[in-house]
Amino acid sequence: MHKTWWKILGSVLVIYTAIAGLLLHVPRLPILNETIRNLYFHVPMWFSMIVLFSISVFYSIKSLSTKSEIDDMKAVESVNAGIIFGLLGLVTGAIWAKYCWGEFWSFDPKQNFAAISVLLYFAYLILRNAIDEEQKRAKISAIYNIFAFPMMVVLLFVLPRLKDSLHPGNGGNPGFNSYDLDSRMRMVFYPACLGWILIGYWVYTIRFRIRTIENKQQHN
Amino acid sequence: MQLFAQDNGVEMADSLRSNGKIYVVVICIVIILVGLLAYLFSIDRRLKKIEKENHISDK
16 A cells, blocks of 8 residues: 555546546537536546445454454545545535536435435444444444445445436436447546546545554554 | 537537637646645655654555
């Protein structure tokens, strides 16, 4: 995690996305118009969040068997970093919705369930703060996290599909991949996702390293 | 490019593109991103220094 090459790769990809995402060709679609370019910025936020929450649940499971404080710290800090991306995803989604669906928040199933899945992880952090004893905190919050993760996946990817949602890919709406199968959008979209995931992971490692130092100073 | 722009009558920001003002937006966004990322690198470097002082090994 101290290597530099992937941090540079992430930075280059994100900068590439800003340039290519605004300048390259996109399909001309009614209602969406130029806002289709938001696909390169709004969707990677959610992918980064999911990757960070996956890291968290991985370390939560690991911490149950290792009882290691380091694994527990990794689980918290990846949730802390993931929530930022979730909130950015919600805000950018609301702005996009204002101009394409008419309201910032139209209580669309996708919006509601996405908000609930972010709240699930706020509950995780509140649960942690409520328990003082370290071993107990690690154990209970790891178990909570193992339940929260599949619920988040169901809320984001299963339930909105069963309801009438305006969001692409849900409620019978086609996803963006069926609008535009040409490789030009993919050439921006995939690097955008990888770039933001790397930046998200980087933020998580910085948070974890700060916590390690704090932890060490507390024990001294 | 211009021919392509008129193909189906859906309104896009064609004049913003044809008069080149889109580059102003792109340059601003790139400057902000480069600035923030450089800042992130400097935080990373400072953290590395503090880790060394606290004898935390690289993992």
